[in-house]
Amino acid sequence: xxxxxxxxxxxxxxxxxxxxDELDRTVRGVMTTDLxxxxxxxxxxxxxxxxxxxRRAPEDSERFVRILAAAGVAGLAAGEAELxxxxxxxxxxxxxxxxxxxxxxxxxxxxxITEHVVRQVSGERAGDLAAVVDRHRRLMTSGPTGGxxxxxxxxxxxDLDLRAWVLSPTGRQIAGSTLAGTGPELSTExxxxxxxxxxxxxxxxxxxxxRVTLEGGGAQRLDEGRRSGDGPGGSTFSLFPIRHEGRDLxxxxxxxxxxxxxxxxxxxxxxRLDLLHGVTQLIAVERDRRDAARTVRRRLAxxxxxxxQTGAPPAEIAARLRVxxxxxxxxxxxxxxxxxxxxxxxxxxxxxxxxxxAQSLLEEVLVDPGTFGPExxxxxxxxxxxxxxxxxxxxxxxxxxxDSSASGLHADALLSAVREPLGRGLADDGRLTVGxxxxxxSAEGLRGALEEAxxxxxxxxxxxxxxxxxGHEELASHVLLLPFVPDxxxxxxxxxxxxxxxxxxxxxxxxxxxxxxxxxxxxGSWTRCAGRLHLHVNTLRYRVGRIEQLTGRDLSRLEDKxxxxxxxxxx
Numbered sequence: 382x383x384x385x386x387x388x389x390x391x392x393x394x395x396x397x398x399x400x401x402d403e404l405d406r407t408v409r410g411v412m413t414t415d416l417x418x419x420x421x422x423x424x425x426x427x428x429x430x431x432x433x434x435x436r437r438a439p440e441d442s443e444r445f446v447r448i449l450a451a452a453g454v455a456g457l458a459a460g461e462a463e464l465x466x467x468x469x470x471x472x473x474x475x476x477x478x479x480x481x482x483x484x485x486x487x488x489x490x491x492x493x494i495t496e497h498v499v500r501q502v503s504g505e506r507a508g509d510l511a512a513v514v515d516r517h518r519r520l521m522t523s524g525p526t527g528g529x530x531x532x533x534x535x536x537x538x539x540d541l542d543l544r545a546w547v548l549s550p551t552g553r554q555i556a557g558s559t560l561a562g563t564g565p566e567l568s569t570e571x572x573x574x575x576x577x578x579x580x581x582x583x584x585x586x587x588x589x590x591x592r593v594t595l596e597g598g599g600a601q602r603l604d605e606g607r608r609s610g611d612g613p614g615g616s617t618f619s620l621f622p623i624r625h626e627g628r629d630l631x632x633x634x635x636x637x638x639x640x641x642x643x644x645x646x647x648x649x650x651x652x653r654l655d656l657l658h659g660v661t662q663l664i665a666v667e668r669d670r671r672d673a674a675r676t677v678r679r680r681l682a683x684x685x686x687x688x689x690q691t692g693a694p695p696a697e698i699a700a701r702l703r704v705x706x707x708x709x710x711x712x713x714x715x716x717x718x719x720x721x722x723x724x725x726x727x728x729x730x731x732x733x734x735x736x737x738x739a740q741s742l743l744e745e746v747l748v749d750p751g752t753f754g755p756e757x758x759x760x761x762x763x764x765x766x767x768x769x770x771x772x773x774x775x776x777x778x779x780x781x782x783x784d785s786s787a788s789g790l791h792a793d794a795l796l797s798a799v800r801e802p803l804g805r806g807l808a809d810d811g812r813l814t815v816g817x818x819x820x821x822x823s824a825e826g827l828r829g830a831l832e833e834a835x836x837x838x839x840x841x842x843x844x845x846x847x848x849x850x851x852g853h854e855e856l857a858s859h860v861l862l863l864p865f866v867p868d869x870x871x872x873x874x875x876x877x878x879x880x881x882x883x884x885x886x887x888x889x890x891x892x893x894x895x896x897x898x899x900x901x902x903x904x905g906s907w908t909r910c911a912g913r914l915h916l917h918v919n920t921l922r923y924r925v926g927r928i929e930q931l932t933g934r935d936l937s938r939l940e941d942k943x944x945x946x947x948x949x950x951x952x
Contacts (some may be wrong), residue, residue, distance in 0.1 A: 382408050382501045384428070384456050384481055393497060394489035395458060398472050406455040410494045413923050416447055417441070422539055425453035428498060430491045432460045439470040446474040456481035458494065495542040496711030530556035530664050537642075537660065541653070544643040547623070547664055550635050550806060551745050551799035552576035567641070571595065573802055579620040579639045580806030588620040590646045590657070619646035623661045623668060635726075635806050636741030638668050653880035675744065682762035682773045689827050695884050699824035702836065707764060709775045717775040718933075719827065720789045721818040722747065723834040725842070726768045729810040736765035742813065743772045746799050755804040771831070776820055792817040792837065792852030804847040814841040817848040819877070822933050825884045829877025836870045875948040881931040893931075895951075896924045900936065 385404035387395050409426030411417065415434035419524025419866045423429075429449055434800075436442060449457060457480055459467045467484045475482035485494065489690030530547045534679075537543045547556040552573030557566060567575075574595060582591035594617045623638040640661050646654065685705065688698045706717055724743050743763045763772045774791050795815065803813060816828035833853050841851035856874060881891045896914065900921075903910040911921045926934055934941040 382500070382541070383837065384408060386501070387428075387483070387498075390487075390497065393494055394486035395483045395494075396486070397485055399476050399480045400456065400468060400479065403456075403479060406481065408455045408498060410540045411498045411542070412454075413491050413542070414539065417445065420448050420452050421822060422535060423449070423452035423454060427454045427539075428459050429454050430460070430485070430494060431457065432462065432491075433468075433471075433846045436468070436471070439450055441467065442468065442471040443474040443477070446478050446480055450478040450480050456483065458483040458485050460485045460487070460491065461485045466511065469475065482830055484913050499541060501592050513527055528666055528745075530927060531558070533660055534558040541656075546572070546641045548572055548576055548579075548639050548641055549745050550576055550580060550637065550742075550802065552802050553745065553748065555638055565939060569798070571633045571766045572641075573710040575620060575641050575814055576639065577802035579622070579641075581803055581808075581934070582620070583622060583634055584806060584808040589877060591640075591655075592645055592647055594618050608781075616643060618643055618647045619657075621661050623665045629731070634744075635738050635803065638664065640664065649807070677742070677763060678708060678762040681708060682764040685762075685773055685827070686771050686831075688766045692828075697761055697823045698827060702824055705773065706775060706835075709773075713927060716778075718778055718789070718820045718822050719830070720776055720820045721827070721830040721834040722773040722774060722795075723816045724772070724832070725768050725814050725838060726770075726807075727768055727814075735811075739768065739770035739813070740765040742803070743815075746796060746803075746815075747774060753792055771834075782887045789820045790817055792841075792850040792855075792933040796848055796850045800848045806948065807847045811847065813848045814838050816841060816850040817850065818855040820933065821844065821877070821881075822931065823881060825881040826877055829873055831871070832873030833877055836873055871951050875952045878932055878944060878948040879932070879952060882928060885927070886930055891924065891927065892930050893924060896921070897928055898949055900925060901942060901949070905936065905942065 383404065384406050387393060388397060388404075407426060408428050410428075411430065412422060412427045413430045414422070415432050416422075417435045419429070433593070435445060440570065446457070457475060459471060459482065461467065462485055467482070472482060474480075491908045512836075534545050534556060537545050537559050544558060546554055546558075546567050548567075552569070552575065554567060554572055578593045578595075579591055582593075583589070597774055616668040619642045621642065622637065623639055624634070624637040627799045640657070642657065642664070646657070673878070681704065686700050688701060702719070703716070709717075714830060722743060724739040726739040726742065728735060740763045744761055747761050761772055761774055763770055765771070772792060792815065795817065798847070807813060816834040816836065818837070821827060833856060836856060837851040837853055840855055844851075856870060864867040879894070882884070882897065886889055886893050896910075899913050903913060907918050909927045914921065916924075929935055936942060936945070
């Protein structure tokens with residue numbers, strides 16, 4: 382369409398302030414921006430809409446207009462809501478650079494102008510939508526500085542006035558539009574509900590996009606042929622799957638991202654639907670690229686797991702952990718503590734291994750759901766075998782004893798934010814169970830931590846529900862007294878407490894185990910224990926301090942004394 386056609390539509394509220402000789406310019410799209418330099422989002426031919434938030438001083442106008450003119454935009458429309466009348470310095474700058482300038486009255490929204498222009502452009506040149514996809518593709522493939530999903534979402538906002546987000550299967554926000562003026566961010570709760578609706582619709586076999594209206598108290602799916610305005614008020618979203626085609630849906634559904642668009646795609650023309658499907662294909666490429674980047678971390682986890690399971694010497698495991706630590710926690714000055722999380726995905730028909738799905742899920746659920754972007758999931762190493770996945774989670778060493786900020790993951794909170802969407806994705810034929818170990822402070826404790834996490838997962842598996850978790854605290858010492866607890870649970874408990882001490886005694890002849898036994902037999906009396914062992918009290922305090930350091934326990938606490946007493950008796 383031509384610029385002068387905008388003046389033929391009085392409802393748009395546009396008034397020409399300069400550039401009458403340039404009104405035959407062709408408008409190829411619309412961009413709304415308040416960035417001081419929007420050049421990276423411009424390709425030429427746009428009508429730029431601005432609220433003038435970028436203008437802080439009169440001299441800013443010439444710089445802004447110069448950038449637009451260099452990008453080849455068709456014209457500039459400035460809103461009157463922010464400053465009232467369009468400032469004279471902006472009018473002068475547009476005259477200097479021969480850029481047509483319009484003012485937009487306060488009671489006309491930019492969205493109304495955008496919708497009108499997009500409708501006209503789509504009707505006159507349907508091929509422009511394909512051009513947008515091509516531009517997306519160039520930006521996505523132009524290297525690390527070319528952008529990623531954010532660039533695509535920004536272009537959807539500027540070219541088609543669509544608010545969109547890329548979400549993980551648990552509802553964590555991977556990417557959202559970074560353009561100013563695109564509205565509030567998606568809340569964590571709303572994102573989780575959208576993810577749940579997407580997973581439920583996909584498991585039901587319905588083809589995307591899935592259209593859903595979210596009310597205050599729940600979600601209402603839109604049937605084919607219904608419009609979002611036919612029912613009660615609410616926000617309508619269209620959910621586009623970002624997935625691998627040609628594979629069993631269960632292999633990818635719980636690991637693939639989705640594109641959530643705040644709009645009802647039910648009345649979209651075929652060209653726009655094709656555009657959005659093209660965008661999902663581009664984002665799928667980015668998803669695969671980031672998945673491939675996890676290869677090193679997955680390999681590290683697999684190597685550590687194999688060493689632990691085959692009974693490798695602690696020194697060999699510690700050497701491998703020293704390699705893993707800077708990869709998972711770059712810049713950390715001290716060796717981290719470690720925690721083991723075991724997950725298992727099982728399908729009722731038993732014809733498909735759940736290990737790869739469990740691996741992808743652990744890489745997602747071990748990240749705070751309120752965390753933005755993909756990077757936090759790049760701090761976790763996860764291996765898988767068969768139906769099981771094992772995560773090696775590094776924990777910063779607490780600054781002070783008892784510091785809860787570095788206490789690690791807790792099973793009761795781990796799945797609380799993601800249980801609903803994952804449960805809908807597992808539907809009635811899948812199950813996820815998770816076990817979480819206590820944190821350990823060295824390689825010597827990893828074998829016990831692995832067994833502990835596996836036994837905790839078995840406790841979770843005994844519970845009803847599609848998504849269940851249990852932690853090491855549920856394998857507390859009083860539970861071990863019950864006769865139905867298997868022997869291997871008892872062995873895991875004693876190994877986690879005593880193996881670090883036995884390994885230390887073997888390497889240093891420190892006699893920590895005999896010291897611990899004597900200390901408990903003497904009811905924690907320093908003088909009686911030192912006399913029995915023929916040691917100076919300071920030497921005894923050093924040994925007890927070493928025991929506490931290696932195990933993370935406190936021998937002044939009754940609970941820890943009881944745990945050590947039981948472990949020694951069962952060994």
